[in-house]
Amino acid sequence: MAESDNIVVETAEKIFADLADPQTINNDKKDAWKTPLWQALSEAGLPLSWVPEDLGGSGASLADGFALLNAAGRFAIAVPLAETMLAGWLLAQAKIASPDGEMTVVPASPKDRITLNADGSLSGRARGVPFAKAAKHFAVLVHGKDGVSIALVDAAKVRIEAGLNVGYDHSDAVTLDNVDPVTIKPAPNAFDQITLMLIGGVARSLQIAGALESMLDISVRYSNERVAFEKKISKFQAVQHNLARLAGESAAALAAATSAADAVANAKAFDDEVYLEAASAKIRCAEAAEKGGSIAHQVHGAIGFTMEHILHRYSLRALAWRDDFGSESHWAVELGRLVASRGADELWPLVASR
Amino acid sequence: MTAALRFDPIRLPPECEQLRKEVRAFLAEEIAAGTFDPHKPNREDTDAPEFSRRVGAKGWLGMTWPKKYGGQERSFLERYVVTEEMRVANAPTRRFFVADRQSGPVLLKYAPEHIKMEILPRICRGELCFAIGMSEPNSGSDLFAAKTRATKTDGGYLINGTKIWTSSAHIADYMIAIFRTSPPTKENRRHGLTQFLVKMKQPGIKVNPIGQITGQYEFNEVVFTDYFIPDDHVLGEVDGAWKQATSELAYERSGPERFLETYYVLTELVRAVGSDPDTRSAEGIGRLVAQLHTMRRMSVSVAGMLQAGKEPVVEASIVKDIGTVWEQQLPHRVRDLAAFVEETATNRETLERQLDFAIKTAPKLTIQGGTTEVLRGIIARGLGLR
Ligand SMILES: Cc1cc2nc3c(=O)[nH]c(=O)nc-3n(C[C@H](O)[C@H](O)[C@H](O)COP(=O)(O)OP(=O)(O)OC[C@H]3O[C@@H](n4cnc5c(N)ncnc54)[C@H](O)[C@@H]3O)c2cc1C
Numbered sequence: 001m002a003e004s005d006n007i008v009v010e011t012a013e014k015i016f017a018d019l020a021d022p023q024t025i026n027n028d029k030k031d032a033w034k035t036p037l038w039q040a041l042s043e044a045g046l047p048l049s050w051v052p053e054d055l056g057g058s059g060a061s062l063a064d065g066f067a068l069l070n071a072a073g074r075f076a077i078a079v080p081l082a083e084t085m086l087a088g089w090l091l092a093q094a095k096i097a098s099p100d101g102e103m104t105v106v107p108a109s110p111k112d113r114i115t116l117n118a119d120g121s122l123s124g125r126a127r128g129v130p131f132a133k134a135a136k137h138f139a140v141l142v143h144g145k146d147g148v149s150i151a152l153v154d155a156a157k158v159r160i161e162a163g164l165n166v167g168y169d170h171s172d173a174v175t176l177d178n179v180d181p182v183t184i185k186p187a188p189n190a191f192d193q194i195t196l197m198l199i200g201g202v203a204r205s206l207q208i209a210g211a212l213e214s215m216l217d218i219s220v221r222y223s224n225e226r227v228a229f230e231k232k233i234s235k236f237q238a239v240q241h242n243l244a245r246l247a248g249e250s251a252a253a254l255a256a257a258t259s260a261a262d263a264v265a266n267a268k269a270f271d272d273e274v275y276l277e278a279a280s281a282k283i284r285c286a287e288a289a290e291k292g293g294s295i296a297h298q299v300h301g302a303i304g305f306t307m308e309h310i311l312h313r314y315s316l317r318a319l320a321w322r323d324d325f326g327s328e329s330h331w332a333v334e335l336g337r338l339v340a341s342r343g344a345d346e347l348w349p350l351v352a353s354r
Numbered sequence: 355m356t357a358a359l360r361f362d363p364i365r366l367p368p369e370c371e372q373l374r375k376e377v378r379a380f381l382a383e384e385i386a387a388g389t390f391d392p393h394k395p396n397r398e399d400t401d402a403p404e405f406s407r408r409v410g411a412k413g414w415l416g417m418t419w420p421k422k423y424g425g426q427e428r429s430f431l432e433r434y435v436v437t438e439e440m441r442v443a444n445a446p447t448r449r450f451f452v453a454d455r456q457s458g459p460v461l462l463k464y465a466p467e468h469i470k471m472e473i474l475p476r477i478c479r480g481e482l483c484f485a486i487g488m489s490e491p492n493s494g495s496d497l498f499a500a501k502t503r504a505t506k507t508d509g510g511y512l513i514n515g516t517k518i519w520t521s522s523a524h525i526a527d528y529m530i531a532i533f534r535t536s537p538p539t540k541e542n543r544r545h546g547l548t549q550f551l552v553k554m555k556q557p558g559i560k561v562n563p564i565g566q567i568t569g570q571y572e573f574n575e576v577v578f579t580d581y582f583i584p585d586d587h588v589l590g591e592v593d594g595a596w597k598q599a600t601s602e603l604a605y606e607r608s609g610p611e612r613f614l615e616t617y618y619v620l621t622e623l624v625r626a627v628g629s630d631p632d633t634r635s636a637e638g639i640g641r642l643v644a645q646l647h648t649m650r651r652m653s654v655s656v657a658g659m660l661q662a663g664k665e666p667v668v669e670a671s672i673v674k675d676i677g678t679v680w681e682q683q684l685p686h687r688v689r690d691l692a693a694f695v696e697e698t699a700t701n702r703e704t705l706e707r708q709l710d711f712a713i714k715t716a717p718k719l720t721i722q723g724g725t726t727e728v729l730r731g732i733i734a735r736g737l738g739l740r
Binding site: 216220223224234235237239240241243244245247248250251252254255256258259261262263276277279280281283284287328329331332333334335336337339340341343344345347348351352354 | 363365629630631635638641650
């Protein structure tokens with residue numbers, strides 16, 4: 001897999017390689033691998049990477065955390081690592097300490113809303129919340145009369161309708177019915193649901209880019225092994241061109257995602273330029289997941305369509321990740337409106353500002 | 355990992371932003387003075403020699419070259435900014451662009467000192483136009499099938515044969531061309547080609563214009579009959595041009611000109627939909643902008659690799675493949691969305707005129723500078739498939 005000169009990523013890759021080998025996991029029908037993997041990740045402090053030390057986390061930089069998520073994508077990690085990182089980060093915005101254990105963020109879609117009632121309790125419904133069923137706590141973004149707050153909520157107090165996304169990971173509907181939060185504090189100035197969705201979208205973009213890197217890797221290897229018409233299929237020009245296009249999609253996803261991560265990690269404010277980066281990454285990575293994933297399957301023929309083969313661990317997850325924190329259609333409309341409202345002559349200056 | 359394709363998020367340094375402002379101000383003055391109309395990409399640039407000289411006077415030609423040859427010793431990233439601002443403004447760059455991007459760097463590497471001293475400063479001043487003589491009637495993608503002969507004679511070579519699709523040959527002062535000096539060998543079919551500096555407008559060269567489907571004349575057939583080239587105009591190794599030609603192409607393939615040729619229709623669409631577009635238009639524009647932004651980030655990243663002295667052959671091919679496919683589709687996607695633009699949009703006519711031209715331009719984008727198929731072959735090689 002890809003090399004790394006980043007200590008957080010190195011630690012994570014070692015754990016992934018030891019405890020989350022995609023083939024081993026794919027063969028294990030009972031999910032017995034989940035507990036040791038999560039334990040090892042927690043002992044290394046990775047799920048709370050983005051939480052400062054005084055709030056119970058390991059205080060890694062945003063940049064290091066994003067690189068970690070890219071690596072998690074390369075292994076198609078199916079435990080709530082990204083979700084717990086995001087939840088811890090969200091809580092830290094309001095100086096709320098993170099508890100131990102799995103967490104996720106609510107809501108996970110720009111369309112859903114959780115509101116603060118007059119008595120201080122929370123109500124609302126959020127669909128497609130990743131790993132809600134596995135979470136012990138939720139970091140919740142709350143809309144109240146006086147603006148936006150951030151709350152820590154005990155999962156036991158919340159109604160969950162279990163569901164699965166396209167990649168067979170939990171994606172659940174979460175209903176808060178006059179739930180009293182463990183803690184609630186006001187969000188910082190200018191922080192809103194869009195900020196959360198953009199950060200979540202960048203996280204997903206890095207995971208998609210990672211999954212595409214692995215899809216390219218295993219597709220190239222397979223094409224060099226599989227023989228048809230007495231030749232390795234990698235020698236057929238049509239197959240080569242398909243793989244060249246997959247390499248292009250993988251490269252585009254990685255470029256968009258790492259650029260957005262860099263923009264967010266160094267942002268002083270969520271201005272139009274950062275918005276362009278984050279929204280573009282989600283749009284372009286989602287497109288790459290569709291185009292690149294279909295090529296990876298084409299190259300693998302029928303074997304790649306089986307549950308036994310590991311390809312679906314990457315391809316279906318990449319497709320599923322398109323839906324979280326706003327789909328590419330959602331962000332395209334928003335980005336298009338932003339561009340239109342700035343006016344035609346401001347389009348190039350916006351693009352060239354990056 | 356099979357191929358570690360990394361596109362680091364290079365940011366343009368502050369000096370680039372300053373430079374960008376200067377280029378924009380310069381272009382605004384030129385537009386105000388009537389040198390060119392940024393909304394009209396469909397003109398022929400043969401009539402802008404004075405513009406070239408003014409760009410040269412600004413120090414924006416040969417920017418990365420040594421000062422002793424008239425260059426500025428500035429970075430690839432600074433050159434990148436100048437290129438993209440000129441392109442986006444639809445400035446008339448045809449006269450100087452090939453020399454600046456490609457021919458100058460070839461001369462820097464392979465020409466004898468006295469030729470460098472004579473020619474490079476003139477390129478930097480915007481006085482010279484160059485053409486590239488690679489393709490021949492039966493040798494396009496397969497460069498090594500080139501047949502036009504250079505036969506050794508007293509003090510030089512005699513050239514006989516035909517080059518084709520030669521952009522700007524009709525206005526060029528020089529051409530850098532490859533000719534056959536020996537037959538290919540059994541072991542190496544790439545052997546036997548040599549690169550030459552060719553002075554145009556001399557006896558023995560005839561330039562025949564070829565019309566393009568856009569209605570423009572930009573490329574030509576160039577016929578050589580006993581045309582004499584002196585020995586000191588040989589560039590690099592005799593019979594070894596294939597190495598030189600392939601490294602030259604890396605420069606030709608990574609720049610912003612590889613995804614911005616039809617860009618103007620996107621701006622015009624944004625103008626036409628106004629500040630409050632319907633959902634379908636907004637979504638279409640959003641996607642196109644996200645794709646454009648991604649490509650540009652990839653292209654800037656490759657410029658950063660060049661600046662760092664790397665040879666990003668595969669990365670440049672990926673950018674050209676994705677970039678040209680995108681700029682080819684762009685006019686069609688804009689046309690899809692333009693169907694919903696109000697009749698009353700003030701720039702409706704401009705948009706339609708531009709679309710008409712961009713749609714005619716589109717087919718060439720994935721052919722010039724190496725076809726999509728050839729690029730994908732290079733990428734496949736980089737992936738270890740060939
Ligand atoms: C606008 C324009 C400007 C140009 N300017 C110049 C110039 O200034 N100087 C210059 O030297 N040339 C110039 N060219 C020529 C250009 O470089 C060639 O057109 C190009 O290299 C393709 O060669 P060809 O046209 O002979 O097509 P061919 O090589 O005949 O190709 C025809 C088709 O076959 C495919 N094909 C060929 N070989 C393979 C293969 N091995 N595998 C798969 N598919 C293959 C091609 O991809 C293409 O689709 C210009 C071309 C255009 C359109």
